[in-house]
Amino acid sequence: MENEIIVKLENLVKRFPVGKSHFTALRNISLEFKKGEFAGLVGPSGSGKTTLLNIIGSLDTPSEGIATVIGKRINDLSHKAAAHLRNYNIGFIFQTYNLLPVYNVFDNVEFALLLQKMTATERKKAVMEALEWVGLTDKAKSKPALLSGGECQRVAIARAMVKRPALVLADEPSANLDSVNSNHIVQTMKQLNRELNTTFIFSTHDEKVMRYLDRVIQLVDGEVASDELIKHED
Amino acid sequence: MLEIKLAFKNLLGAGLRTWLNVIVLSIAFVIILFYNGMLDGWNEQARRDTCEWEIGSGEIRHPLFDPYDPYCYQDAHKAIDADLQKLINAGEITPILVTQASIYPQGRMQNIVLKGISPDQKLLKLPSDKLNGGDGDIKAIIGHRMANASNLKIGDRLMVRWRDVQGAFDAKEIVIADIFRSNVPAIDAAQIWVSIDVLQEICVMPNEATYFVVNDEYLKTHREALAPNGWKFASKELLLKDLNDVIKSKKASSGIMYGLLLAIALLAIFDTQVLSIFRRQKEIGTYIALGMTRFKVVRIFTFEGTAHSILAILLGSIYGTPVLSYFVRAGIPMPSSVDQTGLAISASIYPVFSLGLIVSSILLVVISAMIVSYIPTRKITKLNPTDAIKGKIL
Numbered sequence: 061m062e063n064e065i066i067v068k069l070e071n072l073v074k075r076f077p078v079g080k081s082h083f084t085a086l087r088n089i090s091l092e093f094k095k096g097e098f099a100g101l102v103g104p105s106g107s108g109k110t111t112l113l114n115i116i117g118s119l120d121t122p123s124e125g126i127a128t129v130i131g132k133r134i135n136d137l138s139h140k141a142a143a144h145l146r147n148y149n150i151g152f153i154f155q156t157y158n159l160l161p162v163y164n165v166f167d168n169v170e171f172a173l174l175l176q177k178m179t180a181t182e183r184k185k186a187v188m189e190a191l192e193w194v195g196l197t198d199k200a201k202s203k204p205a206l207l208s209g210g211e212c213q214r215v216a217i218a219r220a221m222v223k224r225p226a227l228v229l230a231d232e233p234s235a236n237l238d239s240v241n242s243n244h245i246v247q248t249m250k251q252l253n254r255e256l257n258t259t260f261i262f263s264t265h266d267e268k269v270m271r272y273l274d275r276v277i278q279l280v281d282g283e284v285a286s287d288e289l290i291k292h293e294d
Numbered sequence: 295m296l297e298i299k300l301a302f303k304n305l306l307g308a309g310l311r312t313w314l315n316v317i318v319l320s321i322a323f324v325i326i327l328f329y330n331g332m333l334d335g336w337n338e339q340a341r342r343d344t345c346e347w348e349i350g351s352g353e354i355r356h357p358l359f360d361p362y363d364p365y366c367y368q369d370a371h372k373a374i375d376a377d378l379q380k381l382i383n384a385g386e387i388t389p390i391l392v393t394q395a396s397i398y399p400q401g402r403m404q405n406i407v408l409k410g411i412s413p414d415q416k417l418l419k420l421p422s423d424k425l426n427g428g429d430g431d432i433k434a435i436i437g438h439r440m441a442n443a444s445n446l447k448i449g450d451r452l453m454v455r456w457r458d459v460q461g462a463f464d465a466k467e468i469v470i471a472d473i474f475r476s477n478v479p480a481i482d483a484a485q486i487w488v489s490i491d492v493l494q495e496i497c498v499m500p501n502e503a504t505y506f507v508v509n510d511e512y513l514k515t516h517r518e519a520l521a522p523n524g525w526k527f528a529s530k531e532l533l534l535k536d537l538n539d540v541i542k543s544k545k546a547s548s549g550i551m552y553g554l555l556l557a558i559a560l561l562a563i564f565d566t567q568v569l570s571i572f573r574r575q576k577e578i579g580t581y582i583a584l585g586m587t588r589f590k591v592v593r594i595f596t597f598e599g600t601a602h603s604i605l606a607i608l609l610g611s612i613y614g615t616p617v618l619s620y621f622v623r624a625g626i627p628m629p630s631s632v633d634q635t636g637l638a639i640s641a642s643i644y645p646v647f648s649l650g651l652i653v654s655s656i657l658l659v660v661i662s663a664m665i666v667s668y669i670p671t672r673k674i675t676k677l678n679p680t681d682a683i684k685g686k687i688l
Contacts, residue, residue, distance in 0.1 A: 120679075120680050139588060139589075143582070143586060146582075146583060147585020147586075148585070152583045152584070156576070158683065161307070161577075162306075171584060172585065
């Protein structure tokens, strides 16, 4: 099962219309991600990292090529099927946390489970476990406005992980954080990756995050410039 | 269920903006109830008074009789046959004879309608028993409007001139035996009631009537043939048609007033919805990323807008119940000038808030709020989630 491929991208092309012409954001991307990988898409702004994450996350579709995520062809998914895939199999972590401001920490984390028809008791257990992973059980009743940036991102990690997804997509998760918090949240994600065997795919150009990655895929102008596995000494 | 729960949570989380919308909408809701309750109360009172004082459960009329055409009175009368007499004796109908006449209060001539009614009748609320006796005087009863207009009081004597069946003028003094108060101007303004026996005698119309007022018993026993031979039947609904039309037109005109108020409240909700969708794109994108379909998000926002109306109804019930209950008990005083309108209006109208009125008002507010909430949310279906997550403007 370790070698199970959960994301397979074949000759992926993504174009965006710009006036009467179009802009090509991704060119012939062919990649595979295995279960349990801790991989990162790195590159400068405009290199296509977020676009690629959006396609993997079924929030967008490729213009050409085939994207298969957890056995589903993204190209052919209906809105409903894509929503189902995201709800059960994919967790998202955003640069700006995207927490729902009127909900408290518990409600924010619980939100992902509300769509899964779990009982209240099951949800409470899962939420408290997820908050324990990120060390925020004491902040369960706090509103996001009262949390620091690092705490908000930890809530976002708990929200992404609470449903035990096969895949977590993190778009520049440390961009709004200081170095201490950046290290903390990446360490948290690394630990979850090891303990739960969840696949993490990052988009980042943060050196602090890159240090933890097992695989670094360099994107330049929408193309894969390099794809290397990193051997960590520990 | 999830959408409703989320909608209420979001709505209450929005704070002051929500409550401003809710307050305006609740005022519109209470005013809709107040106006409709007042009109329903008036309708109920006017129908009841008109039946009790004027029309009973319907009228059997001479075919030529038209109450709005005084020229027809001369010919619109005929003899009461044996069958009708039986019904009179049984108390199922009461005869009324109508003729034109003139009076001369303070030396000025005033045209009136002279009506004859049995002093013993129990079918109408008119105090006709006051017409009994008289020691040779013709006793008459009039309504307070007639008394005010002609400056008459109990015990006053006045000259009445009429034409008999041959068209010959005759005149005699009558004495005012009673002045009654009724909310029904149709039996009061410019009318003098005397005993039907007296009127038949002075007009030389022995045992004749212009029309009969019938009771419910008559309707039950004559369901198959309501109009006796040579007479026509006017149903209660037909006789109340004018009143119904007036109430309908009043409802329409008051509808414009509360419609405007409702429109202002709905506009505020619409505006809030547009602003919400504009400001909360990141949230919409997050909902989609977390696994909601666009239609589910549309439902959340639509429920959110609609929830304004639920909160407005709850709030309106809190302050509206004591206020409207007070009016139900104390009534809504009408200005004295309404007496001159010719409509059956009492000094105070007691509003009636039926279950149907409350349910229809709730539905009106909820459905209209739902429609104005849904319209702006359709934009969400065209939203690109990747742009929404970043909070890019639609």
